[in-house]
Amino acid sequence: MITREEKPQSLVERPRDSGMEQYLAANARAIQPSGIRRFFDLVSASKDKDIISLGVGEPDFVTPWRFRDAAVYALEKGKTQYTSNSGMLELREAISGYLSSQFKLKYNPDNEIIVTVGGSEGIDLALRALIEPGDEILIPEPCYVSYSPISSLGGGVTVGIETFAEDGFKLTAESLQAVITPRSKVLILCYPSNPTGAIMTYEEMLPIAKIVEENDLIVISDEIYAELTFTGQKHVSFASLPGMKDRTILVSGFSKAFAMTGWRMGYTCGHPDLIGAMLKIHQYTIMCAPIMGQIAALEALKEGGMEEKDRMVESYNQRRRLMVQGFRDMGLECHEPQGAFYVFPSIQSTGLTSDEFAERLVKEAKVAAVPGNAFGRGGEGFLRCCYATSITQLSEALERISVFLKKLD
Amino acid sequence: MNQFKLSILDLLKEDARLTAATIATMLGAAEQDVVAAIAEMEQEHVIVKYATVINWSKVDDEKVTALIEVECSPERGRGFESIAERVYLYPEVKSVYLMSGAFDLLVEIEGKNLKEVASFVSNKLSTIESVISTKTFFILKKYKQDGIIFEEFEDDQRLMISP
Numbered sequence: 001m002i003t004r005e006e007k008p009q010s011l012v013e014r015p016r017d018s019g020m021e022q023y024l025a026a027n028a029r030a031i032q033p034s035g036i037r038r039f040f041d042l043v044s045a046s047k048d049k050d051i052i053s054l055g056v057g058e059p060d061f062v063t064p065w066r067f068r069d070a071a072v073y074a075l076e077k078g079k080t081q082y083t084s085n086s087g088m089l090e091l092r093e094a095i096s097g098y099l100s101s102q103f104k105l106k107y108n109p110d111n112e113i114i115v116t117v118g119g120s121e122g123i124d125l126a127l128r129a130l131i132e133p134g135d136e137i138l139i140p141e142p143c144y145v146s147y148s149p150i151s152s153l154g155g156g157v158t159v160g161i162e163t164f165a166e167d168g169f170k171l172t173a174e175s176l177q178a179v180i181t182p183r184s185k186v187l188i189l190c191y192p193s194n195p196t197g198a199i200m201t202y203e204e205m206l207p208i209a210k211i212v213e214e215n216d217l218i219v220i221s222d223e224i225y226a227e228l229t230f231t232g233q234k235h236v237s238f239a240s241l242p243g244m245k246d247r248t249i250l251v252s253g254f255s256k257a258f259a260m261t262g263w264r265m266g267y268t269c270g271h272p273d274l275i276g277a278m279l280k281i282h283q284y285t286i287m288c289a290p291i292m293g294q295i296a297a298l299e300a301l302k303e304g305g306m307e308e309k310d311r312m313v314e315s316y317n318q319r320r321r322l323m324v325q326g327f328r329d330m331g332l333e334c335h336e337p338q339g340a341f342y343v344f345p346s347i348q349s350t351g352l353t354s355d356e357f358a359e360r361l362v363k364e365a366k367v368a369a370v371p372g373n374a375f376g377r378g379g380e381g382f383l384r385c386c387y388a389t390s391i392t393q394l395s396e397a398l399e400r401i402s403v404f405l406k407k408l409d
Numbered sequence: 410m411n412q413f414k415l416s417i418l419d420l421l422k423e424d425a426r427l428t429a430a431t432i433a434t435m436l437g438a439a440e441q442d443v444v445a446a447i448a449e450m451e452q453e454h455v456i457v458k459y460a461t462v463i464n465w466s467k468v469d470d471e472k473v474t475a476l477i478e479v480e481c482s483p484e485r486g487r488g489f490e491s492i493a494e495r496v497y498l499y500p501e502v503k504s505v506y507l508m509s510g511a512f513d514l515l516v517e518i519e520g521k522n523l524k525e526v527a528s529f530v531s532n533k534l535s536t537i538e539s540v541i542s543t544k545t546f547f548i549l550k551k552y553k554q555d556g557i558i559f560e561e562f563e564d565d566q567r568l569m570i571s572p
Binding site: 036039040043044051053055056057058060318319321322325368370389391392395 | 571
């Protein structure tokens with residue numbers, strides 16, 4: 001029995017103000033809504049139907065019919081049950097085969113793969129399984145908005161590593177080495193990168209792997225955009241580097257390459273000890289990913305599904321070239337994104353901050369793109385534009401931005 | 410046909426208004442190469458025409474379309490060629506296909522109204538000497554044509570901004 005004296009201090013001395021915020025845990029109170037969300041609220045408030053959005057980080061393709069049909073058929077057949085906590089064995093085997101053929105990775109479907117509810121759950125599981133209060137999580141920035149808040153929720157201390165346009169927004173061994181301390185535990189990599197579209201080659205990753213090994217780091221490698229590479233350079237998984245498989249938790253999913261965002265189908269792979277710990281968290285919180293989504297994902301990995309993916313990737317590549325050329329033609333510096341589906345032009349020459357530029361662009365030119373500073377250090381002075389939108393819309397957006405820039409002169 | 414030309418055709422099939430400059434940027438090619446390839450394909454009748462797919466049901470000027478199965482006897486030496494030519498030269502005829510199976514030609518007719526189509530079938534098509542029989546099917550509604558779905562449910566339903 002707990003006596004009053006033994007009660008934790010925080011319960012006894014909870015401040016008595018009028019709102020409910022007093023009941024929130026300190027770390028839930030401390031994290032901020034993402035910069036993207038803030039900008040979303042601004043755009044939503046305008047209720048202007050004429051706005052062209054380059055702010056959506058998802059394919060404009062509807063999930064290919066053959067995947068949808070597989071899920072519909074499964075429902076008709078009454079497949080509505082729980083699956084194994086790790087996900088259907090058939091799907092894990094298909095993921096294992098796919099990773100082997102595409103990225104030269106070998107994962108045992110029995111104990112090295114979990115099917116998750118989107119890639120985001122995979123990142124959450126990995127961080128929750130690894131972080132102890134005070135551990136340092138190293139994150140190259142600009143980066144996807146979730147890494148830092150999820151790390152903070154676990155009591156971790158996030159350390160941003162700024163990357164630069166002149167380096168193609170790639171992480172360098174020097175900048176990684178410079179931030180390492182005895183508390184450093186996890187490095188989060190996301191290549192191809194959201195928001196910059198940067199990718200890293202095998203040769204560029206080797207010195208990173210050396211530092212990871214020397215400093216006993218674990219790498220969470222977010223490879224959700226692995227299929228979306230465009231310049232002839234095939235994606236290299238960090239886990240495929242010598243000695244890195246055991247140190248890497250690979251996180252990926254079906255949202256981006258297979259146009260399945262709303263299905264929330266992801267997976268995570270790694271050493272059985274790490275995956276085992278993550279599976280415990282997964283089974284007590286999520287139980288298992290939805291079965292109909294797993295069936296659709298299984299269909300995506302079949303031959304016809306991969307053809308659908310290739311068709312979409314080719315289309316993104318064409319739009320990518322159009323956007324890069326478009327921004328360069330209007331005089332903005334724009335490094336060539338080699339992966340994902342974002343361009344990240346610099347707007348520094350306008351003298352406006354990312355926030356000012358993005359807000360004025362919505363109001364005056366009716367084009368919504370996300371301010372680069374929403375993605376952390378190194379993002380200020382840039383704009384994230386997603387080109388997963390029709391050519392007609394992209395051409396119109398480029399025209400509007402061009403007119404807007406001329407007015408700024 | 411090389412991959413470069415096929416890519417150009419794929420893009421023009423989706424949007425015939427794309428300029429050679431835009432196509433060149435999208436394919437990472439030189440503009441003059443695109444211009445030359447398009448000219449060549451026009452010359453070779455690979456590209457036959459730049460047309461617009463119209464959902465006529467949205468327009469007051471609605472038309473009646475019918476598909477007609479035509480059974481006919483082929484001519485010695487020329488098979489179905491001359492009869493097909495007799496049929497496709499009529500301006501009312503939108504398409505003609507030689508088919509395998511129970512009938513020979515599938516003919517698509519477009520007219521102002523039902524009466525006009527019926528009159529064409531009975532007075533012109535059926536009276537061609539080698540035509541043995543016809544079966545006419547009126548199209549009640551077009552859901553999809555040339556790979557394009559006419560209903561609006563495939564509109565972009567994504568949020569304005571998302572993470």
